[in-house]
Amino acid sequence: MHALANPARFLRIARPATGWSLAIGFLLAMAGMVGGLTLTPPDYLQGETVRIMYVHVPAAWLGMAGWAGIAAAALSQIVWRHPLAAVAGRAIAPCGATFTGICLLTGSIWGRPTWGTWWEWDGRLTSMLVLFFLYLGYIALAAAEKERGGEGRIAAIFGLVGAINLPIIHYSVLWWRTLHQGQSISISGSTIAPSILWPLPLTFFGFTLLFAAAVLMRMRAELARARVEARLRRSAAE
């Protein structure tokens, strides 16, 4: 982690990693989506709508993983004063918000033919909506703090406190009697038939790599803007 504390060293790794993540992520996501739309059988209960799973589940994972990333960046900013931590947090937030939005919208679309409703104020749906609003709050707070020349510590604390929502989202289907189905995939196995499950790892890793590429591009943009600002400040002082 600290090996990447030097922005120049980080950029030497980030430049090739951006292209590779984009290319491999695009291929995996496309293969998973085409496979999920054309090669898998319909579910015995949900029919064709089960295919929404191949975009909904990766989006849900990335919405939660994004905030876990923000919390990890916040911790390394507060405890170790990692110089890239605030940059990483600000880069992750819009990406996490986008995928949380995708999760909410695709979930709502999936809910209409399956549950007969677009929305229900149950534990899982509501805690995901709270996560979306947390992202919006973090983005606004981090931008305001940066504009005032702050180090991003308030946004970092907000990122850490907001992480309390992650276990709530995860366990919501166990704690409350929800309309949302319980956990069907875990480390120990899956209750989904293999003939339906196989495209999911492809879209899962594909969208994860695309998410990583977007974060790397945003971090590179912010580091380049910082270089420009530093150079302009130096020339103004001379």
Place this chain on the structure above:
Amino acid sequence: MNPWPFVIAAYAIALIATAGLLLASFASMNRAEADAESLRDRK
């Protein structure tokens, strides 16, 4: 109820939002790195 409009709408939202995020990130990176390069060349 025909399920396909729901499936297509979900995929369209996922694709458009992901493409939008990637394009916006790429444009921002490209502009910022070009500005940094042009300032370095001016020195």
